[in-house]
Amino acid sequence: MMDVTIAQPGELNRDVLDCAETLVRSAFGHSFRTHDWLHGVDGVHVLVTENGQLLAHASVVARSLCHDGEVFTAGYVGGVAVRNDQQGRGLGRVVMDHAEAIIQAQHQLGALNAVDTAAPFYAARGWLPWRGHTQADTPDGVVDTYDPDDQIFVLPAGVSVDRLSDSTPLICDWRVGDLW
Template sequence: MPQTRTVATADLTTAERSAIRELLDLAFLGNFDDHDFEHALGGLHVLVLERGEPIAHAAVVQRRFLHADRSWRGGYVEGVAVHPGRRGQGHAATVMAEAERIVDQGYDLGALSASHAGRGLYLQRGWLPWQGPTCVLAPGGLTRTEEDDDSTFVRVVAGGAELRLTGTLACDWRDGDVW
């Protein structure tokens, strides 16, 4: 019977990190690079384990967002994946429910970048598509990220009434995909 575990990156063994990376590589059909994996580290990992091996994963990492003339502490959801042979059994919902609890209890807002295939899951769970322009606070200043406008989703948490979905949302800089 599958078990759910939430663990900080710092508490993962080398073997567990490797197993998570293998799952992500498999689930994303080899389209998950070193930057993508780095983005999923440093926060909390939600795992569904079967016989000690991960079959589903989501991570929540802290990021900063600029919106409505303030800085927001965001819980950014990364690396949501289910083993291809275990899809359709509710494992994505399991890891997302715990990721959402973490976001709701610890952050000003939740955010994620959805693949085309993942959009339905997030919409069904109440995540909202961002309707305004997206940007990144890059080394050269505020830079528009038009290619991310349609894939950016947010989760409004208590006190998030100031969040205007049609306004500009800027994320902090990082190597690789910024959203």
């Protein structure tokens, strides 16, 4: 029987977090970057289990995104992964349905940085590729964050898509490691 657990930040014990990290690292393979797991640890976790086995995971981290002088509360999605031997049976859809419901309920905007192979997965769910410039508000001021490998997507929640013109940069808050 399949269960979906939504765990608020700090609710998961070490064993469950370790299990989720192992799943995510294994699903991402070599594209997993140093801080990718740590970035998601303090978020709301979506866990899909079946018969006590963890099969899929995502986390939604509260961040601030600034655009055209306005600051939006954003649900930044990371650690989206389905166990390798379980992909293609709808579990990615299940974790993202829940991650997006969290964004709709608690944030004005969703955002994520997709790996190449998963970009069509998010696009098919209505996530919009961000085609404008990106910047980050760092301790040293606002810096450009252009990276040819980034595939940033946004999902308007409380905010209308018309307010997200890509002629103005999207600015994320600072964090350790990759900023997007």
